[in-house]
Amino acid sequence: MSALAAHDVWAGYGGAAVLQGASLSVGPGERVGVIGRSGAGKSTLVQVLLGRHKPTQGRATYGARPVTKMSRKETKAFRSVVRAVHQEGLVGVDSRTSVAKVLESTLNDSRKAGRATGLQPEDVLARVGLEPRFLGRTLHSLSGGEKQRLALADALATRPEVLVLDEPATALDPALREAVADQVAELAATGVGLLVVSHDLRLVDRLADTVHVLGEGRVVETGTMRTLLTDPQHDETRELAEAYPEAVGAFR
Numbered sequence: 001m002s003a004l005a006a007h008d009v010w011a012g013y014g015g016a017a018v019l020q021g022a023s024l025s026v027g028p029g030e031r032v033g034v035i036g037r038s039g040a041g042k043s044t045l046v047q048v049l050l051g052r053h054k055p056t057q058g059r060a061t062y063g064a065r066p067v068t069k070m071s072r073k074e075t076k077a078f079r080s081v082v083r084a085v086h087q088e089g090l091v092g093v094d095s096r097t098s099v100a101k102v103l104e105s106t107l108n109d110s111r112k113a114g115r116a117t118g119l120q121p122e123d124v125l126a127r128v129g130l131e132p133r134f135l136g137r138t139l140h141s142l143s144g145g146e147k148q149r150l151a152l153a154d155a156l157a158t159r160p161e162v163l164v165l166d167e168p169a170t171a172l173d174p175a176l177r178e179a180v181a182d183q184v185a186e187l188a189a190t191g192v193g194l195l196v197v198s199h200d201l202r203l204v205d206r207l208a209d210t211v212h213v214l215g216e217g218r219v220v221e222t223g224t225m226r227t228l229l230t231d232p233q234h235d236e237t238r239e240l241a242e243a244y245p246e247a248v249g250a251f252r
């Protein structure tokens, strides 16, 4: 297993720098969170780490390899061991595809990459509380919450080494959020590296031991959620703590 890391990353859109020297790393068994106000660059950092957005300076690496300099074969292997779940569910899959097809293809790729789980599509769905009848449904017919649960199920199906969660549970009700958090926590306990990005500070606190605050384009403060919220040192952290009084209250 390897660490997924960003090293002094500068990145942005059309000349405007969103990230200005952002660094972090997620090693095997590490549970890392990223918080920051809206527009701070959290999703941009995730895209850089996944090799989907090229930094203008600095780099993202998986183990010793820069993620933007991998061969096709390496990229394929990288994508099956570093899995991401986004707010909008599965990204880059035709919405007319059936749930069964999505999961069969993932399980197939996973077998080819030597990471067979022995799971069937219905087992994968069951882990996130979706019944077998969902196999016949097309992606566009799913609710937002069902899309998010399918994306998580799909990510878990490949036995990832690193799981990146970017607002994975926004469309879920509190009970489902708990269920999803349980699934992820169970996976994290097996030594998987976990990076969780969310405005849901309770979810981040539940899943991450170390939390980074992203502000001014970089990590401005790092700590446990408790220390960050109850004793913030940086203005960005102080503003977050003020914006989430109920989260701060939970630690008092």
Ligand SMILES: Nc1ncnc2c1ncn2[C@@H]1O[C@H](COP(=O)(O)OP(=O)(O)OP(=O)(O)O)[C@@H](O)[C@H]1O
Residues within 6 Å of the ligand: 013, 018, 036, 037, 038, 039, 040, 041, 042, 043, 044, 045
């Ligand atoms: N494709 C894009 N083109 C131009 N600007 C973009 C693009 N994607 C993001 N941005 C801008 O980059 C900045 C950082 O966006 P990003 O989505 O990384 O922030 P974030 O911290 O994830 O925000 P949120 O918490 O609201 O999801 C924002 O100002 C956003 O408008």
